[in-house]
Amino acid sequence: MTVSAFTPGSTIGVFDSGVGGMSILRHIHALLPQQDLLYFADSGFAPYGEKPEAEIVARALHIAQYLLGQGAQALVVACNTATVAAIRLLRQHYPDLPLVGVEPGLKPAAAVSRSRIVGVLATAYTLRGEKFIQLQQQISAQSRVQFLLQPCTGLVDLIELGQIDSSDTLALLQRYIPPLLDQGADTLVLGCTHYPFVQVQIERVIAQHQASQLADAPAITLIDTGEAVARQLQRLLGAHQIPPNPHPTQLKGFTSGSASALQQAFWHLLELQPPVEAVEQEF
Numbered sequence: 001m002t003v004s005a006f007t008p009g010s011t012i013g014v015f016d017s018g019v020g021g022m023s024i025l026r027h028i029h030a031l032l033p034q035q036d037l038l039y040f041a042d043s044g045f046a047p048y049g050e051k052p053e054a055e056i057v058a059r060a061l062h063i064a065q066y067l068l069g070q071g072a073q074a075l076v077v078a079c080n081t082a083t084v085a086a087i088r089l090l091r092q093h094y095p096d097l098p099l100v101g102v103e104p105g106l107k108p109a110a111a112v113s114r115s116r117i118v119g120v121l122a123t124a125y126t127l128r129g130e131k132f133i134q135l136q137q138q139i140s141a142q143s144r145v146q147f148l149l150q151p152c153t154g155l156v157d158l159i160e161l162g163q164i165d166s167s168d169t170l171a172l173l174q175r176y177i178p179p180l181l182d183q184g185a186d187t188l189v190l191g192c193t194h195y196p197f198v199q200v201q202i203e204r205v206i207a208q209h210q211a212s213q214l215a216d217a218p219a220i221t222l223i224d225t226g227e228a229v230a231r232q233l234q235r236l237l238g239a240h241q242i243p244p245n246p247h248p249t250q251l252k253g254f255t256s257g258s259a260s261a262l263q264q265a266f267w268h269l270l271e272l273q274p275p276v277e278a279v280e281q282e283f
């Protein structure tokens with residue numbers, strides 16, 4: 001008689017400083033529909049991009065521990081800023097855990113740019129991080145592409161407030177994006193997981209700026225690495241032999257901010273209505 005091994009369902013923990021990581025979560029949900037997903041929005045501490053490194057590292061370690069305590073068997077740091085600050089320490093703490101971070105898509109951008117000039121939109125913290133600087137040097141040396149770095153201070157705060165289409169958001173985008181186009185960028189990297197949620201607004205600002213120019217405008221490519229991150233997670237789960245769940249996907253949200261704000265964000269950004277729990281800020 002053969003006794004089939006009991007295979008517990010697998011659960012993936014995903015976290016960000018707030019709602020931005022949902023731009024990664026949507027790709028994971030689509031690619032791995034049979035994995036249970038826990039999403040932690042650290043909205044009580046957002047934005048990370050303006051915080052000291054020690055604070056971001058402490059939050060990342062706390063949240064990782066919390067999600068593992070909730071049953072996560074793999075973690076996705078769905079935040080460029082937290083990846084820069086904490087991924088190395090997280091790997092040291094959990095050497096056997098499947099762990100995926102995100103970083104601005106400089107390599108895919110360099111591969112598609114025809115002008116060889118690429119704009120990188122990210123938080124100030126991400127752009128001055130050692131991990132990012134090394135990546136930039138490596139890709140510049142390989143591709144001879146010039147990267148124009150644009151910290152988008154204030155944008156995460158507005159997206160956290162749900163102000164996707166507000167005049168304040170458009171004013172910030174109008175300040176940050178046209179100078180990159182004027183310097184010849186034909187490719188823009190969305191180097192913060194919040195930014196895909198204002199992609200339509202970014203495209204509108206690009207179109208308005210190009211319409212105001214006399215010369216023929218090149219097509220501008222936007223680079224979002226959400227799908228690539230989901231595929232990397234899929235590869236890691238396979239390598240660790242983590243099986244899919246035998247039952248339909250469960251999704252649950254946690255937040256260090258307001259539960260109703262996270263519920264609204266799930267609905268407005270992803271059209272999902274998972275249960276959401278507010279947790280103590282200092283859990």
Ligand code: DGL
Binds near residue numbers: 016017078
């Ligand atoms: N979504 C985070 C990132 O990808 C935002 C960081 C922040 O909270 O400033 O960098």
